[in-house]
Amino acid sequence: MSEQFSDKGFATRAVRAGHQRTNEGEHAEPIFPTSSFVFDSAEQAAARFGGDEPGNIYSRFTNPTVRTFETRLAQLEGGESCVATASGMSAILSTFMSLCVSGDHIVSSRSIFGTTRVLFDKYLSRFGLHTDYVPLTDIAAWEQAIKPNTKMLFLETPSNPLNEIADLAALSALAKKHGCLLVVDNCFCTPALQLPLQLGADIVIHSATKYLDGQGRCIGGAVIGDAQTVGEEVYGFLRTAGPTMSAFNAWTFLKGLETLEIRMQTHSASAMHLAQWLSAHPKVNQVFYAGLPTHPQHLLAKRQQSAFGGIIAFEVKGGREAAWKTINATQWLSITANLGDTKTTITHPATTTHGRVSPEDRLASGITDGLIRLSVGLESVADIQAELQRGLDLA
Numbered sequence: 522m523s524e525q526f527s528d529k530g531f532a533t534r535a536v537r538a539g540h541q542r543t544n545e546g547e548h549a550e551p552i553f554p555t556s557s558f559v560f561d562s563a564e565q566a567a568a569r570f571g572g573d574e575p576g577n578i579y580s581r582f583t584n585p586t587v588r589t590f591e592t593r594l595a596q597l598e599g600g601e602s603c604v605a606t607a608s609g610m611s612a613i614l615s616t617f618m619s620l621c622v623s624g625d626h627i628v629s630s631r632s633i634f635g636t637t638r639v640l641f642d643k644y645l646s647r648f649g650l651h652t653d654y655v656p657l658t659d660i661a662a663w664e665q666a667i668k669p670n671t672k673m674l675f676l677e678t679p680s681n682p683l684n685e686i687a688d689l690a691a692l693s694a695l696a697k698k699h700g701c702l703l704v705v706d707n708c709f710c711t712p713a714l715q716l717p718l719q720l721g722a723d724i725v726i727h728s729a730t731k732y733l734d735g736q737g738r739c740i741g742g743a744v745i746g747d748a749q750t751v752g753e754e755v756y757g758f759l760r761t762a763g764p765t766m767s768a769f770n771a772w773t774f775l776k777g778l779e780t781l782e783i784r785m786q787t788h789s790a791s792a793m794h795l796a797q798w799l800s801a802h803p804k805v806n807q808v809f810y811a812g813l814p815t816h817p818q819h820l821l822a823k824r825q826q827s828a829f830g831g832i833i834a835f836e837v838k839g840g841r842e843a844a845w846k847t848i849n850a851t852q853w854l855s856i857t858a859n860l861g862d863t864k865t866t867i868t869h870p871a872t873t874t875h876g877r878v879s880p881e882d883r884l885a886s887g888i889t890d891g892l893i894r895l896s897v898g899l900e901s902v903a904d905i906q907a908e909l910q911r912g913l914d915l916a
């Protein structure tokens with residue numbers, strides 16, 4: 522039933538893949554809020570528990586609503602298997618706990634979500650997993666950091682907040698050459714704009730909390746890859762350790778996927794408009810957006826992504842004071858660190874998302890005191906521009 526859509530266009534898969542209609546003939550996907558499932562007989566219960574007969578047992582293992590979301594997202598990313606998780610962080614945790622053993626080594630981009638870095642450095646390190654960090658765009662540095670025990674290469678592209686772009690084809694060739702797995706957190710682009718598996722990555726990770734929901738409602742995550750690595754190994758950890766997605770959240774994310782492509786196109790078009798306007802603004806030093814021809818990886822982004830996404834960073838003249846003035850002068854942009862919402866959000870990375878990083882490390886990774894990050898929402902772009910204009914006039 523769901524396989525019939527795997528050869529269809531992205532938007533068709535996003536709307537229709539994965540739903541197996543019940544005897545009620547429902548048109549929209551139903552929610553199954555049930556912890557367990559019943560069996561016709563003791564024999565059937567034994568067969569299900571023994572793995573001789575497929576079917577539901579318990580919602581920590583499988584749930585029909587969650588499975589619909591997993592099937593749909595797998596078909597959007599072009600992967601064989603998807604497992605849904607309770608959050609983006611538990612997707613990352615489940616991937617590393619299931620596929621690594623004590624003594625393994627990880628090479629990670631240094632430009633990753635702050636909490637992911639805490640997970641690697643404070644927690645996974647306790648179990649004998651050591652992580653080294655490299656600049657996202659420096660392929661030679663990636664190769665140099667790989668050791669005989671390196672199991673995973675991990676990155677996000679575009680990076681947060683500066684929109685650096687990793688060359689996924691080059692890094693997947695490197696991973697194959699050295700026998701490690703390339704793991705890509707595809708949060709910023711989503712499969713609507715970028716397909717890491719097609720470029721040779723082994724595993725894609727999502728924080729569904731961001732663009733997959735797209736309306737700032739639920740926390741969730743996902744891991745996508747081949748049937749053995751993800752469908753068996755990551756799934757095996759998940760059903761045992763338990764950070765599974767709830768049926769209600771899966772249903773909310775399904776509704777998000779249906780509009781993912783048109784939302785990402787509008788986020789990208791509005792971000793492009795604002796990036797061009799900001800680059801010409803006299804109070805702005807620099808704009809970091811891969812859609813601008815002046816961006817160092819513009820051509821790579823153009824090759825690898827179908828649009829440039831909804832996140833912009835820009836540096837105002839006058840450091841922290843000017844940045845705070847700009848942010849405080851907005852009347853309805855949301856001052857919050859979340860992103861990927863219909864509502865535009867505005868953040869000062871140096872004192873929020875990157876506030877715990879030492880000033881030296883922060884500057885080394887380009888997070889200056891004048892930097893502002895914008896997650897461009899779906900409001901009228903002229904209104905967003907007017908909000909920023911008011912602040913920049915004061916800065």
Ligand SMILES: *Cc1c(COP(=O)(O)O)cnc(C)c1O
Pocket residue numbers: 608609610611634637677681706708709727728729730731740741742
């Ligand atoms: C938010 C985020 C995460 C963590 O996701 P949660 O759903 O908040 O657990 C991981 N990676 C990136 C890039 C993110 O933006």
